[in-house]
Amino acid sequence: MSSVAKGVGKVFKKVGKVAKKVAPYALAAGAVYFTAGAALGVTAAGGWGAVAGSLSSSLGLSPGLTAVVTGAVTQAGYGAAIGAAGAAITGGDIGQGALYGAAAGAVTGGISGAAGIGTDPLGSGTGVTGGNAAPAAPGPTGVANLQPPAGAATAPGSAASYVTGGNAPAAARGGGGLLGPGGWLERNQTLVGETVKGIGGGLLQGLSAQDEAKALENRDRRRAGNYASGGGLLDRAAVVNGARPGAAHPTVEEKYAPSHGYRIEYRYNAETDQVDRVRVA
Amino acid sequence: MADMMTDDKPSGLLARAAGQMSGNGPTGGAGPTGGAMAAQGARPMGGTDGGGDTPNVTPEEQHLYDQFVSNAYNLIYSSDGGQAGVRPQVLESLKGNGDPREGLATTAAMIAKRVADSAAESGVKIDGAVMLNAGEEVFNDLADLQKEAGIADLSDEDTEAAWYQALTLYQQTATAEGSLDTQEFAQDMQTMARADQEGRLDEVVPGASQAVERFKSMGGGKGGV
Numbered sequence: 001m002s003s004v005a006k007g008v009g010k011v012f013k014k015v016g017k018v019a020k021k022v023a024p025y026a027l028a029a030g031a032v033y034f035t036a037g038a039a040l041g042v043t044a045a046g047g048w049g050a051v052a053g054s055l056s057s058s059l060g061l062s063p064g065l066t067a068v069v070t071g072a073v074t075q076a077g078y079g080a081a082i083g084a085a086g087a088a089i090t091g092g093d094i095g096q097g098a099l100y101g102a103a104a105g106a107v108t109g110g111i112s113g114a115a116g117i118g119t120d121p122l123g124s125g126t127g128v129t130g131g132n133a134a135p136a137a138p139g140p141t142g143v144a145n146l147q148p149p150a151g152a153a154t155a156p157g158s159a160a161s162y163v164t165g166g167n168a169p170a171a172a173r174g175g176g177g178l179l180g181p182g183g184w185l186e187r188n189q190t191l192v193g194e195t196v197k198g199i200g201g202g203l204l205q206g207l208s209a210q211d212e213a214k215a216l217e218n219r220d221r222r223r224a225g226n227y228a229s230g231g232g233l234l235d236r237a238a239v240v241n242g243a244r245p246g247a248a249h250p251t252v253e254e255k256y257a258p259s260h261g262y263r264i265e266y267r268y269n270a271e272t273d274q275v276d277r278v279r280v281a
Numbered sequence: 282m283a284d285m286m287t288d289d290k291p292s293g294l295l296a297r298a299a300g301q302m303s304g305n306g307p308t309g310g311a312g313p314t315g316g317a318m319a320a321q322g323a324r325p326m327g328g329t330d331g332g333g334d335t336p337n338v339t340p341e342e343q344h345l346y347d348q349f350v351s352n353a354y355n356l357i358y359s360s361d362g363g364q365a366g367v368r369p370q371v372l373e374s375l376k377g378n379g380d381p382r383e384g385l386a387t388t389a390a391m392i393a394k395r396v397a398d399s400a401a402e403s404g405v406k407i408d409g410a411v412m413l414n415a416g417e418e419v420f421n422d423l424a425d426l427q428k429e430a431g432i433a434d435l436s437d438e439d440t441e442a443a444w445y446q447a448l449t450l451y452q453q454t455a456t457a458e459g460s461l462d463t464q465e466f467a468q469d470m471q472t473m474a475r476a477d478q479e480g481r482l483d484e485v486v487p488g489a490s491q492a493v494e495r496f497k498s499m500g501g502g503k504g505g506v
Contacts, residue, residue, distance in 0.1 A: 003408045003409035003410040003411075004409035004410065004412065004413055004466075004469075005409075005469055005473065005485065005486050006409070006410050007408075007409055007410030007411070007412070007413035007414055008413070008486050008487050008488060008489075009337075009486075009487040010337060010338050010342070010410050010414060011334040011335060011336050011337050011338065012336055012338055012342070012343060012346045012411075012414050012415070012418075013336045013343060013346075014350075014418055015346075015347055015350040015351060015354070015418065016350070016354070016418065016422055018418065018421035018422050018424075018425050019421075019425050019428075020421050020424040020425055020428070020435075020440060021417075021421050022417050022420065022421065022440070022441070022444050023437075023441065024488045024491070025488050025489075025491040025492040025495050026441050026444055026445075026492070027413070027417060027488065028486050028487060028488035028489045028491065028492050029445075029489070029492035029495075029496070030413070030444060030445060030448050031413060031486055031489075032473065032486060032489055032492070033445060033448060033449075034413075034448045034451075034452050035466050035469050035470055035473070036466075036470055037448075037449065037452040037453065037456070038452055038455075038456055038461045038462075038463060038466035039463060039466035039467040039469065039470045040463075041456055041463045042452070042453055042456060043453050043456045043457040060470075060471065060474055061470065061474050062474045062477040062478050064477045064482060064489075064490070064493040065470070065473055065474055065477050065482075065489075065493075067493050067496050067497055068489060068492045068493055068496060070496075071492070071495070071496025071497075071499065072445045072496075073445075074496075075438075075441060075442050075445055075496075075499075076442050076445035076446045076449060077442055077446065078449070
């Protein structure tokens with residue numbers, strides 16, 4: 001069993017608290033449904049509309065599982081309810097429309113979605129604007145568009161061509177969407193500074209990136225303070241841990257000719273953001 | 282449908298923003314579980330969501346889960362320059378161009394895909410069990426956000442539909458790019474089918490038989506799509 005199906009029985013400690021929750025049976029149904037879709041390889045080339053009616057024969061599913069899968073398909077709005085109209089809108093391929101969001105509204109009953117208006121929710125606001133989109137057209141807000149992967153974007157008759165009307169250049173697809181070159185990531189590097197860079201380098205390393213960003217922020221603040229008047233690292237008053245408060249520098253004897261067996265050094269203490277006067281043997 | 286559960290934990294956009302400001306969730310993320318938020322009691326950190334379920338996963342699985350959810354929150358919520366809060370692009374996406382159900386589905390799928398892709402880019406494979414559960418938490422959070430932002434308060438039916446749609450979007454996108462092992466999932470389906478025929482489907486997929494009854498009671502599930 002794949003871990004997706006096994007995941008139904010797993011209980012994790014939640015990170016946050018949520019009010020609305022997917023019902024337990026919906027989680028199970030979703031796992032079965034997801035597994036069936038992956039097993040059948042349902043993509044833009046096929047779609048649920050083509051395979052959901054023949055689950056028993058194609059996958060040898062039992063009646064119970066067939067009920068779950070078809071129930072989920074229907075519940076999701078990909079079932080008979082959309083009928084020929086939905087298939088027509090999505091080019092005869094329901095799954096295709098659902099996949100790339102442009103016609104998702106149509107699939108789920110909202111005809112407005114058929115215009116193919118899309119906005120990368122994490123993009124700069126320039127999104128897919130449908131089949132007649134001008135390359136530089138600013139994307140109006142609208143149905144979020146799950147952009148296809150870069151490979152699919154160039155395939156003739158692919159969903160990407162569907163989304164953009166087949167002829168729109170990459171720029172018209174919101175600059176590469178989520179996954180492609182010039183996509184969301186590239187367009188949003190500065191949104192949250194180091195955090196997003198951390199995401200780009202591997203989101204699961206984001207925590208360390210955050211830590212790094214925090215450290216850099218602290219460093220910059222310290223530096224700014226150092227060059228500010230009336231305080232900071234270069235101020236004599238900053239030397240507070242020395243043996244002689246107020247003395248920013250060691251005496252010549254202390255530094256070069258210690259007669260007492262040690263010499264004095266001043267070392268920056270990053271922990272306290274101050275200079276410590278330390279004795280060095 | 283009355284199966285969508287709710288708890289009485291207070292929540293809200295301000296609380297979420299406060300969490301962002303603190304930027305110190307239980308896993309260090311900038312999500313809605315931050316310290317300030319916890320201090321306000323808005324969204325207590327961690328826990329099992331009041332369900333009383335005891336975690337039954339390995340520390341490694343939990344760690345991945347925490348990272349996945351926290352990083353998803355990093356995409357949803359901004360902590361940039363003191364302007365803490367929900368990213369406006371996310372809110373716009375949740376509107377779904379007038380179809381909030383669609384908006385919820387696509388936003389959830391997109392964020393989950395983005396996190397998963399980024400993990401893959403850095404050589405981290407996210408276990409499917411983690412994906413399913415972490416994705417569910419993110420989905421639920423977005424549903425809450427959609428409601429709290431005044432975009433829509435989806436019915437249980439619509440929320441469930443959005444859940445399946447989100448799964449669809451994710452699965453089909455991943456399948457299209459070849460990141461799912463079709464053969465592995467086909468074997469899983471056979472395992473499930475066998476278990477179903479032997480009357481032990483719930484052993485394999487807990488709650489699946491409940492789903493069967495649920496859909497049958499709705500008059501669907503007859504393969505007539």
